[in-house]
Amino acid sequence: MAEKKEKLLEVKRLKTYFPLKKGAFKRHVGDIKAVDEVNLTIYKGETLGIVGESGSGKSTLGRTIVKLINPTAGEIIFEGTDIAAFNNRQLNSYRKNMQMIFQDPYASLNPRMTVGQLVEEPMAVQQTLSKKERKEKVLDLLDKVGLTEEAVKRYPHEFSGGQRQRIGIARALTLNPKFIIADEPVSALDVSVQSQVLNVMKDLQEAFQLTYLFIAHDLSVVKHISNRIAVMYLGQIVETGPKEHLYANPLHPYTKALLDSIPIPKVKRERKRTKLEGEIPNAADPPSGCPFRTRCPFAFERCKVERPKMREVGDEQQVACHLYPE
């Protein structure tokens, strides 16, 4: 861990707000703070896992980083360049470096295109390779994700969920990206197929030196694939750290509760649980101070008035919680 890691992407004070409008004149009455002052660093070659429940803003964060959604404020620094304010044309040369894999392999592939066309399409748009080179690359990629050559002429509906996700991965890899954002890539799949896809993703990371931002709600999957983990709650990152530390010694009460709620496929008698009451608050009307205080068993006065800052605790682990000294 001592070696200096090279930053690939840095996100600084990133905010993505969705305006709430009301009435005949669409009066601006407030914002849904989907991403609220997020700071993140992703190093080359690593996998950063983002976990959180639905409504935590993890998908919006991923989409904002690739600029599928424009941020309200903040910086997105990719290899030294802030792309937050870039327009579509300026982004064109960056887009090939960042690709996305989506959750639903049924919805993200055009049903009227063959697999060959689907995988070739991004290269045809960027126009850096000749037609022949593109065809060769398609075959090479399909082979790498574990599909046979005959897949080229077939349509997405002929494939199972796991195979479709492989097609989505092949498509994301066509432009030799450096950075891949995978938004719940295996949550629609059965466990036995899920592990096939996770293995493919790990192999490809090694083969192509990819950096992953892996967004998921399943903590055991995230643990398996990630090097570092960030926990999100109501648009904010409440804890980050290397996975070994975060799972063995969760600091934030929310991380603890989240880990305690995972059902483990082993028959065990004694299991202490921090149970969470209630549900995630409405992002349009978040609590004052700490976002988690309404459900936190340890909440005290300060949590109500002051939003906790990130603080370093121990070895590379950071937490936004007043229980720990700044």
Next chain:
Amino acid sequence: MDSKRNPLETGRIANRPALLEVKDLKTYFYMSRNRIAKAVDGVSFSIQENETVAIVGESGSGKSVTALSILNLIPNPPGEIIEGTIQLHGKDLLDLSKREINKVRGEEVGMIFQEPMTSLNPVFTIGNQVAETLIKQQQYRKKAAYKKAVELLERVGIPRADEILKAYPYQLSGGMRQRVMIAMAMSSSPKLLIADEPTTALDVTTQAQILDLMLDMKEAYHSSILLITHDLGVVAETAERVIVMYGGQVVEEASAEDLFNDPLHPYTKALLESVPDLEEDQDRLTAIPGKVPPAHDFPKGCRFAPRCPFVMDKCLAIHPELENITARQKVRCHLYEGER
């Protein structure tokens, strides 16, 4: 997770009379002239009183169709229960008239589904729907029904129940909607609650709450639960006995303890190994190659044979039967022949 979860050790299981007994159930779907999907193909199992049984399997294994068959909820056409008996307290549910089975559905067997949004009517308030159940099934008067509805919602842990009665389903979160479904399902204190992937659409923290609520209701009403799920973690947390399904058939049946500590069928083993382990670091996950065979085109021999790491010649030719290995564990696999 206390002692009452493990009746096997106390020997309670043997004394409990069977509540539900499913024998040789076959539910087929007629897709086209020559294509018959054998979604459920000869399934037998039983549920004792006050017992939690889980059916676990991947998509396409036939677990949900089994659950729907119990209450005769198979859409016909294209589906049809072509063989078998389903006895609840000795009464065959497949012989009942439409009216009689309706009565069983409301009073003796409650059911909750994965997506409560599709089971609740979006244009009626929660109160309206809960009260209607009570009026229709238990002959409540309107006023008394609303009063009882508040009680029921409070019982399942819904805060401000009298306000929630006036809310529409879309105004509630997924967890709250599932609580409403449980309240409705339990309103007539049924003997059996069938829960088909009840927590799959929910977040982990909400899932833990809902599973606790289900077990709590089961104790309070002395009912049994048939839990259908793909999540082995959920099974380990709730079930006393587990039925593993693959290709429309039961491939293994055991107490939760035996199944997780000593799985027999290669499919069960592989399934358990393919879940990423939270406590240990693994470089690679064990994956099961290939995919679940389609229900209209099962292999001739063992249905798991094409994906099985221990496959023998015999497996490709002869279809194995479900056999008892011990008094409490059954498996459908040629590897265990002669071990009885």
